[in-house]
Amino acid sequence: MMMLIVNLAGLALMAFIIWWFWLWTPRTAARAEQGVVPVTVDDGVYDPAWIETRRGQPITLRFLRKDPSPCAQQVIFEDLGITEELPVGEPRDIRIVPEQTGTYRFTCQMQMYQGRLRVTD
Numbered sequence: 107m108m109m110l111i112v113n114l115a116g117l118a119l120m121a122f123i124i125w126w127f128w129l130w131t132p133r134t135a136a137r138a139e140q141g142v143v144p145v146t147v148d149d150g151v152y153d154p155a156w157i158e159t160r161r162g163q164p165i166t167l168r169f170l171r172k173d174p175s176p177c178a179q180q181v182i183f184e185d186l187g188i189t190e191e192l193p194v195g196e197p198r199d200i201r202i203v204p205e206q207t208g209t210y211r212f213t214c215q216m217q218m219y220q221g222r223l224r225v226t227d
């Protein structure tokens with residue numbers, strides 16, 4: 107019986123991990139036709155966590171970290187080769203000129219914070 111409970115807990119944990127890292131889709135989307143999109147880093151989430159923009163249009167993401175935990179200390183756009191330190195309370199601009207359509211993840215260094223930048227034509 108104990109084994110069964112342990113296995114169920116393991117399965118639940120795996121399901122949670124799969125959901126969290128692969129299936130989760132943010133509900134709020136910010137559309138940037140041009141200019142600056144402010145992104146707050148707090149309470150385990152980027153707000154907004156889903157940003158849409160158009161190919162070829164420069165976009166500036168202005169990250170403001172409020173969460174003092176070390177987890178939130180960097181934001182990483184892995185596919186774009188961008189890593190930025192985020193000091194608490196100081197806005198940091200990341201300027202991106204998306205050259206290809208697609209969905210680009212951005213995360214903290216442990217991938218607990220997650221957001222997506224979607225680039226369309």
Ligand SMILES: [Cu+2]
Nearest residue numbers: 177214216218
């Ligand atoms: Cu983290």
